[in-house]
């Protein structure tokens with residue numbers, strides 16, 4: 001009798017193992033998404049720039065609470081800065097380094113950008129990088 005129970009127990013355990021294995025297989029088979037074209041990145045970045053409220057402080061052309069996107073990009077291009085690294089919290093600010101201004105922007109990185117994927121963050125930096133091409137000075 002004890003042997004039979006042991007055998008059933010064994011079947012049960014190996015059954016569980018099997019199930020776990022097939023679950024792992026399912027996790028791995030999540031389909032990959034196709035890479036976004038440059039235009040799609042700009043489109044999505046533009047949309048996220050509104051959704052994540054960046055637009056309330058950063059106008060394209062004029063200074064608002066924060067510097068304009070064009071002003072930011074002028075500095076980033078001339079100093080070879082990395083917007084993605086800054087928004088990720090891995091690089092120091094280079095546009096306005098006044099402590100109170102930096103604190104305002106830092107609050108957004110900690111708040112609105114919390115949990116954003118790298119792919120989405122990249123679309124925001126691509127959008128900012130190309131904003132002057134799409135909105136030439138009048």
Ligand code: HEC
Nearest residue numbers: 052053054057065066072093094095096101102104105108
């Ligand atoms: C509440 C106002 C506010 C919001 C909202 C805001 N920013 Fe800013 N941002 C600022 C201010 C002020 C500065 C200037 C301080 C600085 O340069 O770090 C700044 C600076 C920046 C800079 C330049 C940083 C540097 O190197 O100096 C980038 C890039 C930037 N913001 C991107 C964004 C993005 C993307 C969003 C949306 C997720 C956003 N900001 C939302 C106020 C804001």
